[in-house]
Amino acid sequence: MARLRKADPSAPGIERRRRGRGFEYFDQETGDKVDEDFVLERISALAVPPAWKEVWICPDEMGHLQAIGIDAAGRRQYLYHQRWRERRDQEKFDRMLRLARVLPSVRVEVGQQLHAAGAAREKILACSIRLLDRGFFRIGGEDYAETHESYGLATIKKEHVTITDESVLFDYNAKGGLHRRWSLIDPDVAEVLRMLKRRRGGGDDLLAYKRGRVWIDVRSSEINEYLKSVAGEEFTAKDFRTWSGTVLASVALAVSGHATTSVTSKKRAVTRAVKEVAHYLGNTPTVARKSYIDPRVIDRYNSGWTIRPVLDDLGTDDPEGDLLIQGRIEEAVVDLIEEHRNSDSVDRVA
Template sequence: MAAKSKLAYVEKIENGGIFREKRGKGFRYICEGVKVTDTVTLNRIHRLVIPPAWKEVWICSMVNGHIQATGIDAMGRKQYIYHTEWVNQRDKRKYHRMIQFAYALPKIRLQIEKDLSRKGLPKEKVLALIISLMERTSIRVGNNTYEKLYGSFGLTTLKDKHTEIKGSDIKFSFKGKKGVYHDINLRNSRLARMVQRCKEIPGKELFQYYDDEGKRQSIDSGMVNDYLKEISGEEFTSKDFRTWAGTVKAFLAFKELGCGGSESEKKRLITEAVDKVATKLGNTRAVCKKYYIHPEIITSYENGALQEYFDQLDAIEEDDNYSDLTKEEKIVLSILENK
C-alpha cells in the first residue's frame, strides 16, 4: 500500500528519526544529537498535533514516511500517527472490505443457523449464539483486558447478572466501553431459550460451553473472531458486523428522516441520522461517522441519490430466509457497488 500511495514504508522506527525532549513548559526536537531548528520540519511536527502527555515520542525524519510519529500514552500503550495518505488508502481498503463482507454474510449466516441447531452447548453453538446476538443488538464483542482495567463489558465478558430473561424477551444491562451504561432489549424466543441455558451453566460468566469431555470452558473474543474466519474463509472479525450494521442503519435512518430540502436542512438531518446510529451502536457521533458508516451513504444522501434507492427498497418483497441478505442490506450493497 505504501508504494501505491507513493509513501516510504517505515520498518524500524527505533533507528534514526527525531526525538522529542521536554524543555521548560514546552518541547525541543533532537535529530542525530542536534537540535532541530529548520522551520519547515518544525511546522510539520506541529501539524502532527502529538499529544503533550505522550512519552518516548519519536518522529519520522521523512516527510513521506507512512508512520509519522509514535509515543507512549498515559496508559502505557504505544500509539501511532500515520501519514494522511496512508490513512486515506487504508480507509478505502476498509470500505471495499465491506462489499466483500456483504457477499460473505449469507454463507456466514447459513453456518450459524446450522451450529445453532447442534445439540447441547458445544463451543460452535455458543459462538454462533454470540454472533446472532451481536447481529441483532450491535453489542461489542468485548475483551478481558477492558473488563479488568475498566470494569466494562461486551458479549464475551458478560456475567449472568447482566441478563434478565422473561419468556421470549432478553434484557442486557451492563457498563460498556468508555463507561457508557446499556439497557438493550431483544425479543426472540429461540435465542432467549439458548441464553437461559447458558445462564444455567455453573459459574459467573454468561457464555461458556462444554468441551468433548463435558468440562465447562470460557469464551473469549479471540474465539469469536477465529470462528468467523473459519466459517467465512476470510479474515473477517466481529467489528465488520458493527461496521456493516452501522452503514445499513444509517441508510434506514435517512429513509425515515426524508431527503430534506436546503443544504442546512440536509446537514441537520445528517447529524440526526448519525446520532440515531451512534445511539444504537453505543458510540459517539464522531466515532460513528468516521468508523462505522460507509462515507458513500452520506455522500449519496447529500447529492440526493438515495431517493432512488428508497423507492427500490419499498418495491422489494421481504425475504423470510434469514440466512440471505435482508432487503435493506441488498439495497445498501447495490449502493456501495455502484459508487
C-alpha cells in the same frame, strides 16, 4: 506525487521532551535539537496528544506511520499518514461489502448451529456471531476488561444479562465508560443464554462452551476464528459494526429524504443520521462517522440518492420480532454504494 514509505518505529526517530508548558524535539540518532521550521510545522500538524508518553515521531514526512505514544491508560497508540489512513479506510469498507455479500449464507450456518444440542463450542460461537449481527457489540478484550472493568461481547458477565421469555436485556459498562443498556428479541439466543446463565460450572463470563465436564470461557480470538471459518475470509467483529453502522445511516438518510431540498437541510439530515448511528453503536458521533459509516453513503445522499423505495420493509416484523434492517434493505445499501442506479431499491430524491 511522492509515494508513501514503510516506517520502522524501532529505528531512531524524533523524540518529544516536555519543556515548560510545551515540548521540544530531538533527533534520536544525533541528539541534536530539531529546530527546522518545516519539521516543527509537520509535527504540530500531527497533533500528537499532550498526554502521550514515550512519543516517537517518524523523521520521514512520507512514512506510513507518523507517530507512536503511550496514552494515559497505558495503551500504545498510533498516528498514521493521512494517505495511509485513506487507503486503509477504503480497504476496510471494501471488505465490509464483501461481508455483506456472504452474510446470508453465514446466517444460515449460524442458525443451524444454534439448534444443536448441549453447549458445544460451535453452538456457543454461533450464538456469539448472532449477537454481533444483531446487537452491535464490540468484541471486547480480556485484558482490557480486567484492567478497565468495561466489557464487550467476549467478556460480558452473567450478571450483566437478564432474560425474559424471548427477550435478552444487556446492562453493562462498555468501552470508554459508556453505560450500555440494550434489549434484543431472539428466541434462539434467549434459549442459549438462559442455559449459560444458569450453568453451575465455569466462571462468571456469560459466553462459555463445554468440553467434556469442563466449561471454557469464549475468547475474542475464537469468535473471529469461527467467523472466518463460516464466512470464508478474514472478517472480524469490527466488520459487523461497520456494516451495521453503514446500514443504519442509509436508513436514517432515506427517512430524511423528503426534507432534503437544500444544502443546509442535507447537512442537518447527515448530522441526525450520524448521531443515530452513534447511539446504536455506543460511540461518539465523530467516531461513528469516521470509522463506522461508509462515506459513499453520505456522498450518494448528497447527490440525491437513497434507499427510500425499500423503507416499507421497515414496517414489517420478522419471526423474531426485530425490524427488518436486514435482507432486502441490506441489498439496497449495497446497490446504493455501488451506484446501481437501475436498481428498484434506490431512488433519486433531489
